[in-house]
Amino acid sequence: MVLSGDALTTRVSAIGFFVLFPGFILYHTLVAMGMIPALLGGLFGVVSVLLFIAYLALLPSQLQVLLTTTRGYALATLCFFVYVLLWATLNYALSGGSVMRAALTQTVETLVLWLVLFVLGYRVPLDSPRLARAFWIAFALIAGYLMFHVATTGQWMFFARRMLEAEVEAGDSVSTYQGYARSALVVLLFLIAVSERAMVRAVLIVLGAFVMFVLGARSELYAFLSLSALLLMLWAGMSVKYMFTLLMVVAALIAVVASQFEALAGSRQLQIFDLSGTSSWLARQNLGQRAVEQILANPLLGRFGGHIASAEVTGGYAHSMLSAWVNYGLPGFAMYLGLSLFAFVGAAYRLLFLGDRGAGWVFAFSVNFVCLLLMVLAKPVFWPLPALGWGAFANALVAARQGLGGEEARQAGTIGTLRDVPGQHDAARDLQGRNDNESGSPDLRPSTL
Numbered sequence: 001m002v003l004s005g006d007a008l009t010t011r012v013s014a015i016g017f018f019v020l021f022p023g024f025i026l027y028h029t030l031v032a033m034g035m036i037p038a039l040l041g042g043l044f045g046v047v048s049v050l051l052f053i054a055y056l057a058l059l060p061s062q063l064q065v066l067l068t069t070t071r072g073y074a075l076a077t078l079c080f081f082v083y084v085l086l087w088a089t090l091n092y093a094l095s096g097g098s099v100m101r102a103a104l105t106q107t108v109e110t111l112v113l114w115l116v117l118f119v120l121g122y123r124v125p126l127d128s129p130r131l132a133r134a135f136w137i138a139f140a141l142i143a144g145y146l147m148f149h150v151a152t153t154g155q156w157m158f159f160a161r162r163m164l165e166a167e168v169e170a171g172d173s174v175s176t177y178q179g180y181a182r183s184a185l186v187v188l189l190f191l192i193a194v195s196e197r198a199m200v201r202a203v204l205i206v207l208g209a210f211v212m213f214v215l216g217a218r219s220e221l222y223a224f225l226s227l228s229a230l231l232l233m234l235w236a237g238m239s240v241k242y243m244f245t246l247l248m249v250v251a252a253l254i255a256v257v258a259s260q261f262e263a264l265a266g267s268r269q270l271q272i273f274d275l276s277g278t279s280s281w282l283a284r285q286n287l288g289q290r291a292v293e294q295i296l297a298n299p300l301l302g303r304f305g306g307h308i309a310s311a312e313v314t315g316g317y318a319h320s321m322l323s324a325w326v327n328y329g330l331p332g333f334a335m336y337l338g339l340s341l342f343a344f345v346g347a348a349y350r351l352l353f354l355g356d357r358g359a360g361w362v363f364a365f366s367v368n369f370v371c372l373l374l375m376v377l378a379k380p381v382f383w384p385l386p387a388l389g390w391g392a393f394a395n396a397l398v399a400a401r402q403g404l405g406g407e408e409a410r411q412a413g414t415i416g417t418l419r420d421v422p423g424q425h426d427a428a429r430d431l432q433g434r435n436d437n438e439s440g441s442p443d444l445r446p447s448t449l
Helices: 005-020 024-033 044-069 073-094 097-123 129-153 169-174 176-192 198-215 219-237 241-258 259-265 269-274 279-297 306-311 322-352 358-377 385-419 423-438
Strands: none
Touching: 005 024, 005 044, 005 097, 005 129, 024 129, 024 176, 044 073, 044 097, 044 385, 073 097, 073 322, 097 385, 129 176, 169 279, 169 423, 176 198, 176 219, 176 358, 176 385, 198 219, 219 241, 219 358, 259 306, 269 279, 279 306, 279 322, 306 322, 322 358, 322 385, 358 385
């Protein structure tokens, strides 16, 4: 069987999506348990490079549809990628030196991840039962293992590297809690989007809150809780059953916290209510202040590689979207923030005003909301997940436009048939008028996909 470029891209995206997110957690846990060797290193980088090579070969088959059906959004995204590459290259060419070389390398690595996650989000088959089933199985294994961990150790935080002896070299190949939380967050957003029943989503949110809490990444945990509350409130306004679902979820979470309050009170996850004494928060405050000073010194151009020059490490960036301003200037910052903001607003419009509850729009809304929140509060420009949100929005746009084209063709065929039947002209005219009035504009008609 010979697959077309489109079918091959979809299949590669489905496999890559599973491997990079639920597969990431399963792989690192097995490595930490000593059940498999760290053949793929940290997995995310190696697999992303392989996907990057595959997508470079497959991208030409996708460009025409991608550029013509997203109303310029995909073009704007690709222009941002080109801008960042040219900006970094130009700064390195003009200044040179080890700092600029390190900054250029960091930018190129980020661009690879951005392109991979963008195409992945654009081509992941959200309607695939096989992919959904694989995610459900993986999530059940992850949640079940974390429950076993809490029950047997009494510890409310899972840190995979602690499972290894200090002298074991594979320790560097086992992810920290941030990598686990990133993958778990995407798994939950995907499952919430593709699930249709209120009770299933309620169970997902409760179990998801447990999983995110045990994994220990505060920013991802509270981003997930914020999104869950927002989605449930939106759905509660549309359906009575979601109103009861919202109340059940809140009651379940309160019951868990109340019953385990003593065990949870000293956890780092609850330190968010008093961050003034935590070293990580104070360090982030200092990095943020340094970024503000660099921006004020050069508001238009920023200071490419400024975080490396001042902190002497590639991780010395501001943990917020200000890092985009420092590295890529005001134009780069505006494009970076604008892509996520436009995608979030566009998906929110479909959900709120057009009542489109399709998986594509829910997923795009969820990913971009979470990314916007964390871009403001906790994540630097080198965090690759926003590109998944950009791709998810492009995916939803393409699906809606293609669905619209198919619907219009079916309507045209129906009306043409009616015109050939005596006495049906008025009925055809009434049907067409009703569709026009209900949709307002063909471009705004809710997708049936």
